[in-house]
Amino acid sequence: MTEPGTVRPGGRTARVRAAVLRAAEDALVEKGFDGLDLADVARRAEVGKTTVYRRWGTVAALLADLLTDMAEQSSPRAETGSLLGDLRANAGLVRRTLADPRQGALFKAVIIAAACDERAAAALRRFYRTRIAEWAPCVERAVAQGELPAGTDPHEVIKAVSAPLYYRFLASGDPLDEAAADLAARAAVAAARAGAYVRP
Known part of the structure; x- marks a missing residue:
């Protein structure tokens, strides 16, 4: 998951990419996947259309590049010294991302896109x-x-x-709070200790 507010440094190429990806995020949040248009993204990013078409096409x-960038910018794995502590950190990161107004809307748009476009689905799977x-x-x-x-x-x-956090986010509407994240981590640890995830 991506922590809100991360920024990638770099030269002109990196700045152009960052501006275009930020503009793509804005368009996805506002219009969804169906409303995503390369010319509109170029206008929002204040870069030439030819640059966007040449680089992304x-x-x-x-x-796909947006999802790659989100994966690269995500917070690194926690090292708490215990399995439960690590999985609580993971659950907390997922919860904060999905509960964030911008990031949550962005993930919802990407998931909707993946449901109706195989290329988007492949990018989301990657x-x-x-992250896993x-x-x-x-x-x-x-x-x-x-x-x-x-x-x-x-x-x-x-x-x-x-999984239970995404269920709350996309289906049930139950609170996506710290208690939910803690429950998800504790349940996963309990099931793992009981052998639920041992490969056949």
């Missing part, structure tokens, strides 16, 4: 694979230390932390 390619891989080592460490059963699938444990 399609809306799907722009969305984003989540990156970032957090999997905390589960691997717990397995190595005997805190979890041998054969526990680290990726499934990490997915189990965020």
Whole structure:
């Protein structure tokens, strides 16, 4: 997940990319995927249309780059010294991102896009694979230390932390608060300790 307010430094190329991606975020939040238009993004970013068309070419390619950037800018994995502490940190990051007015709206637009466009779906899957891989080592460490059963699938444990938070975000409308994040982390740890995520 992406912490709100992160900024990438760099030269002119990086500044152009950052401006275009920020403009794409704005357009997604305001208009959704169907309203995303490269010419409009160029206008919002105050860069030439040819620059945007030459570098990204399609809306799907722009969305893929936006998701790549979001994954790269996400906060690194926490190192709290305990599995529960690490998964609480993960759940807290997911919760803060989804509860943030801008980031939450952006993720909702991207998820809607992924539901109706295979290229957007592929980009979203790559984003989540990156984030899950970032957090999997905390589960691997717990397995190595005997805190979890041998054969526990680290990726499934990490997915189990965020899944109930996304359910609240997209479906149930239940509060997306710190208590929900804590419950998600504790439930994932309990299930993992019970062997629920041991590979067949």
